[in-house]
Amino acid sequence: MSATHPDGTGDASGTEGDAALDPRQLGAYFVLTEAVSLLQHQVEQQLQAEGDLSYVQFQLLARLAHAPGHLTMTQLADGVVYSRSGLTYQAGLLEKAGLITRSPSPDDERATLVTITDGGRALVARLLPGHVQVTRRMLFDPLSDDDLHHLGDIMTRVRDHMRAQPPRSAAPRKRRPKPPAPPPA
Template identity: 35%
Template sequence: MTTRWLTPEEQRAWRAYIAATHLLEDALDRQLQQDAGMPHLYYSILATLSEAPGRQLRMTDLAEALKITRSRLTYAVNRLEKDGLVRRESCRSDKRGSIAVLTDEGMAEVERAAPGHVETVRATLFDHLSEEQVGQLEEICGRITRALEGEEGARPAADDVPWRRRSSPPPCS
């Protein structure tokens, strides 16, 4: 198999993407650490749960929504649980399953941290883009996500992603 090296234009685009994503993640982490005392991942868990029906999700679904490994999610939820922001419940229909539930304290923390987080997202990303570029960013990121998840005729590495389940467990009741 012959290596398909990046063109100079692709190399510049790749390096710009890597620099931007690392700097953006660092800015988000710093802001959330300073304002809320938590890393971006913890805020993302709380925010995702705040938007879920009943403010709860099965742990495997939460891992998939956040695109992180189940072990990384378990570690983060353990910490959030110690802080009283999340609690874990057993899944009644599937004894192997576990549900993460956002507590009232966790919801209050999301509501307290959200304004600063949104302002940082706006200042570090959207304030630098035109309306047309925002649409392009959504289109580009959506296409990459769909390709990595095995849609759009991409080589399906999707079965290899650590948050993907081989079979769907029954819903928790």
Template identity: 40%
Template sequence: MDEPRWLSQVEMRAWQGFLVASSLMSRRVEQQLKSHEGLSHPQYEVLVRLSATPDGELRMTELADAVLTSKSGLTYQITQLEKAGLVRRRDCPTDVRGTFAVLTEEGRRALHDAAPGHVALVRELFIDALEPGQIALLADALETVGHRLRGDDPSPSGPPVR
């Protein structure tokens, strides 16, 4: 059996720093959205993704991929958003199995109300804690990890993924 490739001190610092920062950031973002807008972070992300499309709608399978959740997890979030009047479902006219999530006007207003506080918190806790060069390096590094985890890993010898 081969010996594991143990993490060096700097690798361990990077890993532990990522775990601490991502956990604390997630908690703070979740608290801020819940206390000010009554939304969970996954619900906020659903509204963001829907608002970024020309028609304010996405097929449920595409939306699940975009917000990095399972179909059942997305179904739960959509049901909660539907109960709040922020989204509605629409059947796909060309595929009886397909369903679209559609952003309502109330959903647009909720996102419009939630976005300034959310962005301010992200800026305060994350962006403003870093120098511009650190942000660019971190963006490149996290995009590379994300591509690897999605299975579309760019060549390690190629340029940074943008």
């Protein structure tokens, strides 16, 4: 798909010779990344103060709390867009704290099933009101109902476009090159 600059000339897609975003695209990008960073910072502060959890740990617990059963590690990694190794580390911390359990899948020897414990559910329930309060204050209070509708529509389209690419956790693992065979003796 090709796009043109606002003046109708050239290709603004950032491909083949045009590596720059036009000023409106650049402005929108910086506003979006700053808003996401500000929101995430406030949420992280609330989660750390009230539950001694990181943002990623809360995301994992919240996904598990709202899942109809267990999830695989891959499903969790895809859902929170986190690396396999990072997720394994975070899951280990949550398991050590008694907030989740991990077990091998009876259906797929490569999969690990993750389930939230009653303690994990209780922690999510305790943190959720503060999480909602911060989110509402930082993100939703300045928006009208019409703004909220448009924001939801726009971000859904952007997310769906991004999700059309394979998730990082589903990408094939890089294989290590085999060491060269020793020379014949």
